[in-house]
Amino acid sequence: MVNFQSPILDRTFAALADPTRRALLARLDEQGGVSVSDLARPFPVSLPAIMKHLDVLSDAGLIARKKTGRTVTCQLKAEPMEQAMNWLAKYERYWTEQLDRLAAFVEDDSWQASPASPSSAASKRRPKKSTKPGPSRKR
Amino acid sequence: MVNFQSPILDRTFAALADPTRRALLARLDEQGGVSVSDLARPFPVSLPAIMKHLDVLSDAGLIARKKTGRTVTCQLKAEPMEQAMNWLAKYERYWTEQLDRLAAFVEDDSWQASPASPSSAASKRRPKKSTKPGPSRKR
């Protein structure tokens, strides 16, 4: 039994897995306090469909709604993304480190395609845990 | 019509939304080249269930499998996470920037809970797009 439970991550990643929801968040990023109808307008789906997406985003803590009169405006709440980002950051070295060096350890044989070099030597070593975090994200 | 399509992001986030799959990836991170059975052993679900999770991870390009004899070893392929991370990074300022300053613009009134600082001043300005990416992720 492992129990790697983290409902926050579950919900955050699940919420972000839908392109419509990501687009809704992007819209709220560039323009805060948008009404539900305005938010829904660009999409080729019905208002209730958008409502459900907003519910998912609310449940994930990614937006907050405020009712003023009869209009409801939505507000981006990006904080839950931090955990998601931190989770991903643990894997950052896989694409930031020079892949040639990394490949020497990790790919001790032909992974995926190209069935060349069946070296099989020194299979127990692992790359030495990324000496520096090296945050070289390029856009 | 907006069409914010990105099947890669869709599949990556969807794959990461399940705790079992995240645990599988974590395992492959700390120990490369694990067999399917070994990978499945710690979990309280059947082997076919794990197979399906591995299929999802494969489809997302997050693992590669290699068959040697009758055993299949799995290899973490974290590269698709880079796009996910980059997507999230666009929102980083929401939790890295001093929230008090941010709050002055964004929360022009009581959003969600904590109805503190109802400054309401200068409600149209928005934080000036994060002068530097400032990758001060902690953890």
Add this chain to the structure above:
DNA sequence: TTGAAAGTTAACCATAAAGTTAACTATGGA
């Protein structure tokens, strides 16, 4: 050569997700 081990596939089930249409509540302005 025969049988256990490793993995895969198929068929099935229950629930969740994503969408629809239709009906409803509430608000604000003419």
Add this chain to the structure above:
DNA sequence: TCCATAGTTAACTTTATGGTTAACTTTCAA
């Protein structure tokens, strides 16, 4: 007061997800 606007809720359909058990193929080793 009346009605259009803004949003919500309900009921339903379809498809995807996550799980099961059972049967099957391939490989290794006694």
